[in-house]
Structure formats: C-alpha cells, structure tokens
Amino acid sequence: MASQIRNQNSVVAMLKDLQQEPYKYDFYQFVRLIECMYPDKQRFGYSVKPSDDAIRMGQLPFLQFAPAAIATFEANADYPAALKVFFFGLFGPNGPLPIHLTEFARNRSNIARDPTLAEFADLFHHRLLSLFYRAWADKEPTVQLDRPQNDRFSFYVGSLLGIAERSQQQRDGISDHAKLHFAIHMGGSTxxxxxxxxxxxxxxxxxxxxxxxxxEWLTIPKDSLCYLNTDQQTGQLGVSATAGKRSWQxxxxxxxxxxxxxxxxxxxxxxxxxxxxxxxxxxxxxxxxxxxxxxxxxxxxxxxxxxxxxxxxxxxxxxxxxxxxxxxxxxxxxxxxxxxx
Structure with missing residues (x-):
C-alpha cells in the first residue's frame, strides 16, 4: 500500500513538472515518460482508437520557427491530457500547408476561441505523431525494456542463443538477461x-x-579392450591395440x-x-x-x-x-x- 502511494505521488509530481516546464523535455523522452506512467494503456502507435492512448497529441499553430520540441501539456480530470508540439505537423513555417492557413487556424484558436480547424488537424497529428514516436522506440533496446513482456530485442537476441520462446526461458540458475548480455560469446559457433x-x-x-x-585416466569399455586373437578391430598394433583397462587422455x-x-x-x-x-x-x-x-x-x-x-x-x-x-x-x-x- 505504501509503495502504491509513493508511486502515485511520483506520478502526480511528474505530471505537474511536465505541465509547468514542458519545453525542457525532448519529444521522445516526454512520450516515453507518459508510456511508463500508464503501463495499462496501449503503446503509442499500436492502439486502434485514440481513446486507447494515455494522452492526445497535436500541433500548436505557430508562425515562428520551432523554439523547442514541446509547446504545451495540459492535464485535466474532465478530458484526456493533451500534448502540443511545435516541430511536427501541418502548420507552421516547416509544415506542408500554406502559411496563411496556419495564421487562420491560430487566429481562430486564440482570438475567436474556436479551435475547430486546429483540433480537426489534430485527428491526423495524433496518429502521425504516434507512428513517428513508434518508429524511434521500436529500434531502441532500452525503450523496449520499459515493458519486458513486449520486449522485441530480447526475442531477437534470444534467437541467437536458443532462448527466444517462453518455453526455453528460465530453465536454470542464470537469468535470461544475463545470457542476453553474453550473447556475443554464447551465440558464436566457436x-x-x-x-x-x-x-x-x-x-x-x-x-x-x-x-x-x-x-586424466579414462576407463576403456569392455567391448573396446584389446584381447589376443579375438577382434582385429581392437587389436591392431600401433592403431587400436591398448594395454590395460585405462587410457591417459x-x-x-x-x-x-x-x-x-x-x-x-x-x-x-x-x-x-x-x-x-x-x-x-x-x-x-x-x-x-x-x-x-x-x-x-x-x-x-x-x-x-x-x-x-x-x-x-x-x-x-x-x-x-x-x-x-x-x-x-x-x-x-x-x-x-x-x-x-
């Protein structure tokens, strides 16, 4: 119970920091922290519906060049938390849309208090940003370990050692992660x-x-002992003939x-x-x-x-x-x- 309270307090403190100073976080770092805070939710890029994700992602209509990766992060109990970015999306000086559409969306959101156009674009931004993050996360072994049950790199490296499948794991006193660490030696043919x-x-x-x-001395099996005038296969002098019941090897x-x-x-x-x-x-x-x-x-x-x-x-x-x-x-x-x- 105490550990649950500590975990809840740490999550609350982290969310507060994310809201107050989002600009000091990198986009990948930010989304990874969110994934770790909500382990019961689908990983970004794998969900079927936006409601399956922990937060909603979008772009803030902005006319200047991006001063940081993250623009804002808002968490409210009444609606899903929303992350807005500068660097990626349809709007802005680096976006594919004409610049006057960025200005129009910005004015509608900030002056007319009508964010309809920006939120419509965020339907696409959320999915695109989710896939953008997933393309990075799936190639990072450390990020995969955030959820060990879905760790793809353990399967890849484990295939070299013969411990990729569940039935081949935890079979002795050595942890599977230790075996993966020594894959360069254990997976070699020599x-x-x-x-x-x-x-x-x-x-x-x-x-x-x-x-x-x-x-050390090895005991010679009875059927391989040398007997005179019995078996030519075990009695050839200089080839297979032996003296005694043991051989030094x-x-x-x-x-x-x-x-x-x-x-x-x-x-x-x-x-x-x-x-x-x-x-x-x-x-x-x-x-x-x-x-x-x-x-x-x-x-x-x-x-x-x-x-x-x-x-x-x-x-x-x-x-x-x-x-x-x-x-x-x-x-x-x-x-x-x-x-x-």
Whole structure:
C-alpha cells in the first residue's frame, strides 16, 4: 500500500513538472515518460482508437520557427491530457500547408476561441505523431525494456542463443538477461577459452584463468579392450591395440582456475556455496556437455583460515593446518562438479 502511494505521488509530481516546464523535455523522452506512467494503456502507435492512448497529441499553430520540441501539456480530470508540439505537423513555417492557413487556424484558436480547424488537424497529428514516436522506440533496446513482456530485442537476441520462446526461458540458475548480455560469446559457433574467461569474470567479478588439455585416466569399455586373437578391430598394433583397462587422455578436459580469492568469495564457490550452481550453469550454457572440466579455487595466503575445534569449518573444504609465515596462496582445492553438485 505504501509503495502504491509513493508511486502515485511520483506520478502526480511528474505530471505537474511536465505541465509547468514542458519545453525542457525532448519529444521522445516526454512520450516515453507518459508510456511508463500508464503501463495499462496501449503503446503509442499500436492502439486502434485514440481513446486507447494515455494522452492526445497535436500541433500548436505557430508562425515562428520551432523554439523547442514541446509547446504545451495540459492535464485535466474532465478530458484526456493533451500534448502540443511545435516541430511536427501541418502548420507552421516547416509544415506542408500554406502559411496563411496556419495564421487562420491560430487566429481562430486564440482570438475567436474556436479551435475547430486546429483540433480537426489534430485527428491526423495524433496518429502521425504516434507512428513517428513508434518508429524511434521500436529500434531502441532500452525503450523496449520499459515493458519486458513486449520486449522485441530480447526475442531477437534470444534467437541467437536458443532462448527466444517462453518455453526455453528460465530453465536454470542464470537469468535470461544475463545470457542476453553474453550473447556475443554464447551465440558464436566457436567456443574458446577467452570467451569463457570473459563471461565468468564479468559475471562473478573474480580473476579467472583456463588451463587447457588437462589429462586424466579414462576407463576403456569392455567391448573396446584389446584381447589376443579375438577382434582385429581392437587389436591392431600401433592403431587400436591398448594395454590395460585405462587410457591417459587430455583432449576432452580443461580446468577453470578462480582466484586468488578472499575467504568469502572462496566459500561461495564451494559445493555448498551460494554461487556454485550459477557458476556451473553458466559454464554449461557456454560449452554444453561436450567437454569435461573441473574447478580449481585459489585462496589468498593472508585469507587462509586455520582449523580449530568448535569453529564453524568444513573439513577438507575451508580448513588448513596452521603454517607460520605462509608464502604462497592455497592452490590445493580442486572440485569436480559432476561428483559434488
């Protein structure tokens, strides 16, 4: 209830300022503010009837060159608010009508108090100004975000990442806007280490490095083991013959090194930390499931805690034996997220 009152008060204050000093606003800025004040109304240029719009727009008959974009703005409870502009319309020195018609419309409005001609022209001005504004607004990503449910640029950029449709959004711990922000990396056909470093560093604000070609032992499936005098496909010397049940390979795995970190950052990326799920989701969004990887957390030497009885510490995760005059950062934390998440 309090937030509604504050919002109402801010709208009233803004409308008052728009009426008192309309000339200090740009036309696009002015109409955008009006759209934000009335989110229940149709966006200008998309409405079917003028009554669907928040305000009525028109041109003030004026014989001089436009001194500003906005002429007047009047808001009254008895009739729709009206915005009058200088720069665009049928009248004035830059308008298509003969100048004497501008003078006639001005005299009828100001002297005879008969604005019939000007208001008739405003029937066309309202629609033309609405389309004029819409042509600008539809190409501005920030303006589209004023109403996220109708954001066209999220659909355009999301199509590069495979998250354009509603059914493809909000599927993990990373917000869709964060994915759109990294579209230049995630939407590329080539996934490289520098792209992954840029994404993780920008999102988590910690130093990131990538070690490529990290080796490990892979278990050979039984049907691929080498048996003497059984299968020529698995027993060709120098081609497919192997000795043992495991093979050392380094083409399928890499390591992400995060740090040096302070203790709070370090604990947030442990398997029970608050950021580790987002970390894992972000990496999977970038590389998919083709490669295997693990995480090496590096803790600053002056942040290394000492294990003590009764202290809230996790054995093997954030506790070390006391070492006097530690000279190096702690680099012995390796986490296989496939096993620990």
């Amino acid at each position: 996934k490289h280490a520098s792209g992954l470093i840029a994404i993780l560093h920008a999102y988590f604000q910690v130093p990131i490095a990538v070690e490529e070609f990290v080796g 380094c083409m399928h795995k890499f390591r992400i090194v995060a740090g040096p970190l302070d203790l709070q950052q370090f604990e947030s990326l442990l398997p029970n930390g608050e950021k580790i799920t987002a970390f894992s989701d972000l990496v999977k969004n970038y590389i998919g499931f083709e490669f295997k990887w693990d995480l090496n957390l590096v803790l600053k030497k002056n942040e290394v805690p000492t294990a003590r009885l009764g202290k809230d510490s996790w054995l093997g995760w954030n506790s070390w034996l006391a070492i006097k005059n530690r000279t190096n950062d702690a680099r012995d934390m390796f986490i296989d997220l496939e096993k620990n998440l």
